[in-house]
Amino acid sequence: MTKPENALGRRQLLTYAAFGSAALAAAGSGKTATAADANPARRKYNMKKSINLWAFPYPDKMSLRQCFQLAKDAGFDGIELNYDLDSELSPKSGTKEFGQIRKMAEEIGIDISGLCSFLFWPYPLTSNDPAERAKGLELAANMTQAAHDLGTENLLVVPGAVHMPWREDHDPTPNDVCDKRAREAIGKLLPNAEKLKVHLNMENIFFNGYLMSPMEMVDFVDSFSSQYVQVHFDTGNIMEYQFPEHWIPILGKRIKNVHLKEYTKNGTDHSLEAFRPLLDGTTNWPAVLEAFDDVGYDGYLTFEYFHPYQHFPEALIYQTGDSLDRMLGIKQFTG
Numbered sequence: 001m002t003k004p005e006n007a008l009g010r011r012q013l014l015t016y017a018a019f020g021s022a023a024l025a026a027a028g029s030g031k032t033a034t035a036a037d038a039n040p041a042r043r044k045y046n047m048k049k050s051i052n053l054w055a056f057p058y059p060d061k062m063s064l065r066q067c068f069q070l071a072k073d074a075g076f077d078g079i080e081l082n083y084d085l086d087s088e089l090s091p092k093s094g095t096k097e098f099g100q101i102r103k104m105a106e107e108i109g110i111d112i113s114g115l116c117s118f119l120f121w122p123y124p125l126t127s128n129d130p131a132e133r134a135k136g137l138e139l140a141a142n143m144t145q146a147a148h149d150l151g152t153e154n155l156l157v158v159p160g161a162v163h164m165p166w167r168e169d170h171d172p173t174p175n176d177v178c179d180k181r182a183r184e185a186i187g188k189l190l191p192n193a194e195k196l197k198v199h200l201n202m203e204n205i206f207f208n209g210y211l212m213s214p215m216e217m218v219d220f221v222d223s224f225s226s227q228y229v230q231v232h233f234d235t236g237n238i239m240e241y242q243f244p245e246h247w248i249p250i251l252g253k254r255i256k257n258v259h260l261k262e263y264t265k266n267g268t269d270h271s272l273e274a275f276r277p278l279l280d281g282t283t284n285w286p287a288v289l290e291a292f293d294d295v296g297y298d299g300y301l302t303f304e305y306f307h308p309y310q311h312f313p314e315a316l317i318y319q320t321g322d323s324l325d326r327m328l329g330i331k332q333f334t335g
Helices: 010-019 021-029 064-073 095-108 130-150 175-196 214-222 244-254 285-294 314-327
Strands: 048-052 078-083 111-117 154-157 199-203 229-234 255-260 300-303
Touching: 048 111, 048 314, 064 078, 064 095, 064 314, 078 130, 078 300, 095 111, 095 130, 111 130, 111 300, 130 154, 130 175, 154 175, 154 229, 154 255, 175 199, 175 214, 199 214, 199 255, 214 229, 214 244, 229 244, 244 255, 244 285, 300 314
Parallel strands: 048 078, 048 300, 078 111, 111 154, 154 199, 199 229, 229 255, 255 300
Antiparallel strands: none
């Protein structure tokens, strides 16, 4: 049997097996394939690395200073803090105490990239319970002042919720009522936020039934006509049914801060367990990063994860820092 003139020889086949389509293209053109052909230089992005405090075993096993230092040692530019009711990041602290935390971060050499809180769930700004709404507004005002005192211009805000399936006691709020209450609440918070130069960044949420499309988010944010009402875009919160790379071009310059949450569409668990360590999911990160770059975003990319490792917790922090370095093109694969 005559061997076809264009057939690949054994050496070429082995090369193709090692280097993939880049080798095949090189074989067809008469070029010699190299590792560089198979692993071209990755695009570099001018965005800052940040990590949320929830990824650390704070306050049970690590102090705030230890968390700051670990984040710095792992190569992060910033760390996002969480406002609660019990820790040193709570109403128990005031301007003096928050100023001391800010100074500690400055001494270690790490930015406080933003402030967020789970308190928008027990005290939603659109609750049917007037007492819950009032408490939520009070806490959001406290957070605005705390963000200023901590030296960050970013406060994550959940403006409202039609439904919270994780709260069995939550009475669903009609869509139009939810929208009206959310706009009223942000309107009340805005004058002081503008005075303190703290951005109220609206976060997109999964399963809450409010601001479920980028067009709705744009309409909500733009209605305030203020540079201090922007978007805190969370990549993972829409991954169940949508795709972050589709939202980013529509939100555009309104994106003031970002949560990178990895998510897997391969499972059926709709709880927080569906969120994964960075790169251990189904997010199309090259498309997401390119979309951020195309709209000119150069702020913080904050990894948010709710399950600090029980043993060797520093491993998650270093792994995430390394993953971000590779995603941003800081580290290149040369194998």
